[in-house]
Amino acid sequence: MIARQETILALARQQGRVLVDDLARRLSITPQTVRKDLRLLEEEGLVTRFHGGASLRAGSAYLDYGTRAGIAAREKQAIGAAAAAMLRPGQTVFLNAGTTTEAAARAMGQVAGLTVIADSVNIANITRQIPGLTTIVAGGVVRPADGSVVGAGAVSFIGQFSADVALIGAAAVGPDGTLMDYDLDQVMVARAMMQHARRVVLLVDGAKFDASAPVRIAPLGELSAIVTDICPSATVRAACAAAGVELVELKRESEVAARSA
DSSP states (O other): OOHHHHHHHHHHHHHSEEEHHHHHHHHTOOHHHHHHHHHHHHHTTSEEEETTEEEEOTTTOOOOHHHHHHTTHHHHHHHHHHHHHTOOTTOEEEEOSSHHHHHHHHTGGGSTTOEEEESBHHHHHHHTTSTTOEEEEOOSEEOTTTOBEESHHHHHHHTTOOEEEEEEOOSEEOTTOOEEESOHHHHHHHHHHHHTEEEEEEEOOGGGBTOOOSEEEEOGGGOSEEEESOOOOHHHHHHHHHHTOEEEEHHHHHHHHHHHO
């Protein structure tokens, strides 16, 4: 590995992901050279490429909560707003711990009379400040690192409710659409939410596709919809079509709207 590629990898480890245009400007090289370097790093199992950049390979290092919150922040904000816009007044919503679902929590003021059942004190602290919204927090062990609530108590608590919608996140979406994460305790709570909701919507940014993590959450077919900025994976897109899972790609929708304007 040459020095330039080591620099790219170091930036990916610091930021979680890197963009082709940003690297080209920073390193004073062409976008084509950046893409070649990213392809070589991907072949070494260090990053996963997506349209316009690459992310640190899932499983090579799990980033701390603060770093994850800063990755693709604009995309997460748009995904969260789109997910919140899918809700209807008076619905009961499971809201799974995560940085993208937090973005959805911040956008829920646009929908009247929601009841949110969260497995995260961070999310509860957001939704409790929204007028007219009822917040319920799962009981269990609060993890200091990210504020998520885990353990058998949390799983049992979720099982006492029936929600209209579950908004969940994932660390990775495999080529066949399998949802994956890093922490079994968190996965158990997410599974409980999925089992007790009539509709399940996955919120992920485009860098999560064709990636991997050690703990399996669920197969693609258990979802009702995916909301993302863009899905660069042709196999996941095909799997969604085969399973009848709605795939909402915000960048594609905005491009179509711009062309028709």
